[in-house]
Amino acid sequence: MTQRHSPLEQSHLDLGAKMVAFGGWEMPLSYPSGTIAEHMACRGEAAAFDVSHLGTVRVSGEGAFDVLQENLSNDLRKVRPGRAQYTHLLDDADGSVADDIIVWWVTDDTFDVMPNASNTERVLSALGGEDTTDQRAVVAIQGPRARARLEVVSPRAASVPRFGVSSFDWAGRTCLVAGTGYTGEDGVECSVPREVATSFWDAVVAAGVTPAGLGARDTLRLEAGLPLHGHELGPGITPLQAGLGWVVGWGKERFKGKRALEAERSRGPKRLLRALVAESRRPPRQDSAVEADGVTVGRVTSGNFSPVLGRGIALAFIGASVGVRPGDELTVRIAEAGLAVRVTKAPFVRDGKPADELALH
Numbered sequence: 001m002t003q004r005h006s007p008l009e010q011s012h013l014d015l016g017a018k019m020v021a022f023g024g025w026e027m028p029l030s031y032p033s034g035t036i037a038e039h040m041a042c043r044g045e046a047a048a049f050d051v052s053h054l055g056t057v058r059v060s061g062e063g064a065f066d067v068l069q070e071n072l073s074n075d076l077r078k079v080r081p082g083r084a085q086y087t088h089l090l091d092d093a094d095g096s097v098a099d100d101i102i103v104w105w106v107t108d109d110t111f112d113v114m115p116n117a118s119n120t121e122r123v124l125s126a127l128g129g130e131d132t133t134d135q136r137a138v139v140a141i142q143g144p145r146a147r148a149r150l151e152v153v154s155p156r157a158a159s160v161p162r163f164g165v166s167s168f169d170w171a172g173r174t175c176l177v178a179g180t181g182y183t184g185e186d187g188v189e190c191s192v193p194r195e196v197a198t199s200f201w202d203a204v205v206a207a208g209v210t211p212a213g214l215g216a217r218d219t220l221r222l223e224a225g226l227p228l229h230g231h232e233l234g235p236g237i238t239p240l241q242a243g244l245g246w247v248v249g250w251g252k253e254r255f256k257g258k259r260a261l262e263a264e265r266s267r268g269p270k271r272l273l274r275a276l277v278a279e280s281r282r283p284p285r286q287d288s289a290v291e292a293d294g295v296t297v298g299r300v301t302s303g304n305f306s307p308v309l310g311r312g313i314a315l316a317f318i319g320a321s322v323g324v325r326p327g328d329e330l331t332v333r334i335a336e337a338g339l340a341v342r343v344t345k346a347p348f349v350r351d352g353k354p355a356d357e358l359a360l361h
Contacts, residue, residue, distance in 0.1 A: 006052040007137040007194040008201050015211055023117025025053035028213040038212035039219050039307045042183055043352045046143035046150075047212035048204050051182075051189065052197075054138055055120030059129035060110040068103065068111060071126055071256055073239065075249030081105050084163045084178045088239055088247050089115075089126055090257030095264060097233040097242070099123055104165045104178050112176065112191070116229045126256075137197035141209055142187030142220075144352065150188065152207045153200070160188055171196040182217060184224025184347055219304050222313060225275055225346025231286065231301045232273055232315055241269045241317065269320055271298065275346040276314045276330065278339055281305060283312030284332040290316050291331040291338070297322045300332060308349045314341070326356070 004025045006012075012019065017028035028050060030038060041047045059067060069076050074087035083105050089098045099119040104112040112132075115123040124131055141150050151158040154177075156168040162179040168190075169175070176191040192200045205211055218228070227233045232242050238261060239247050248261060278284060284303035289296045298318030306313045314332065318324055324343050332339040345356045 004053070006050050007197040008050045008052065008139075011198055011201050012050065012211075015205075017211070017213060020214070022214055023053050025117060027053055028211075030213040030215045031211050033210070035213070035215035035219065036307045038210060038216035041210035042143045042185055042212060042216060042220055043308060043349070044144065046141060046146040046148075046187075046209045047183075047216065048201070048209045049140040049142065049212050049217050050137065050201070051140050051217075052133075052137045053117040055113075055115040055117065055123065056132045056136065056138075056191065057113040057115065057120065057124050057127060057129045058110065058132050059113055059127055062109065064109050064111055064129075067127055068113070069252065070254060072101065072103070073248050073255055073257065075252050076103070076105070078249075079105060079163075081108050082165050084165050084180050086247060088233075088244075089123060090239075090255070090261070091235070092256045093260065094236070095238045095257035095260030096236050097229070097239060098126075100227065100229055100233050100247075102178070102180055104176065106165060106176065119229070134194070136191045136193055137201070138189055138191050139197075139201055139204060140181055140183075140187060140189045141204060142181045142183040142185045144185060146185070146187040146209070149207045149209045150204065153203045157188060157190055162186070170200050175200075182226060183220040184226065184349060185220075185352075219307065222302055222304050222315070223306050223308060223347065223349040225315070225348060227273070227315070228302060237317075238264055238269065240264055241271055242273045271317045272320050273301070274298070274316055274318045274324060275344050275348060276300075276316055276332070276341040277306075277309065277344045277348065278312030278314075278332075278341050280339070281311055282334075282339055284314035284316070284339060284341065285334060289333040290318060290341075291333055292322060292324070292328075296333075297324075297330070303332075306348060308352065309354055312339070312341075313348050315346070
């Protein structure tokens with residue numbers, strides 16, 4: 001498969017970024033300062049991420065609202081133009097998550113649907129519309145000081161409210177901005193025409209925002225307890241199993257996967273996503289078995305080292321019948337060794353600090 005390239009790739013190379021293949025794109029994994037430094041910059045100050053690998057499918061014109069309302073799980077009637085909404089595209093047969101998506105409601109009849117990198121074609125096939133991914137770069141500016149730093153570059157972009165959608169001008173071109181992100185911190189995501197994307201990125205970095213790669217983005221989202229498609233979401237995994245029932249517009253007359261989800265809600269999900277924190281710095285790893293009293297009760301979906309907690313953390317699906325609760329002690333099997341873990345609550349980190357005292361005791 002031919003690798004796609006961000007409009008900002010040369011900027012990353014100039015900054016010394018380590019580039020990796022991800023979702024069909026060549027993207028920065030980290031910069032010379034390293035993933036942990038980038039992670040902590042986002043938790044304490046501000047970091048900039050190139051997320052141009054995310055897709056953009058523009059659905060517009062008469063009937064656009066109805067197309068999204070009938071295909072996506074959440075209820076667009078909860079929001080309005082100038083707002084963003086998190087939602088799912090479900091498999092109609094079993095209600096599992098074909099993709100998790102942010103919808104930017106740009107104008108009355110214009111929506112920018114933002115799928116995961118590898119799922120753009122699937123979403124385009126389901127919804128129609130136009131794939132505008134190659135026409136722009138998307139820069140996420142995240143962290144407690146993100147808006148203050150961005151205000152130097154664009155006061156209008158910095159002022160968009162959380163989950164708001166607005167426009168701003170940069171270098172004579174119209175850009176879009178949403179108060180969204182994937183780090184657990186406040187911040188915004190800016191969609192900038194590719195012709196002026198480099199100058200925008202350079203201005204953001206010059207304003208004191210630390211460039212950060214996919215490595216930090218993943219550790220940040222894990223500390224925030226946010227699911228990743230292909231790990232906590234995907235084939236065979238429903239919103240109810242992932243603890244995301246709030247993403248389902250149960251009051252809608254129809255949407256793909258509704259019948260399957262209603263049946264699962266009635267009988268109860270067979271497994272549930274749980275947060276685990278290790279007793280040591282060693283992180284649980286994806287696909288490792290989770291054991292209770294020597295019996296396998298689940299499997300790790302994501303695991304890594306938490307720079308804020310100084311311990312290994314993980315998300316794992318555990319059988320609903322096991323009935324684990326925060327504070328319960330379990331074991332993650334790594335090769336022949338057992339790693340002691342404790343059930344806690346997600347998120348692991350809130351406002352840059354441990355969110356649950358159970359995680360540290």
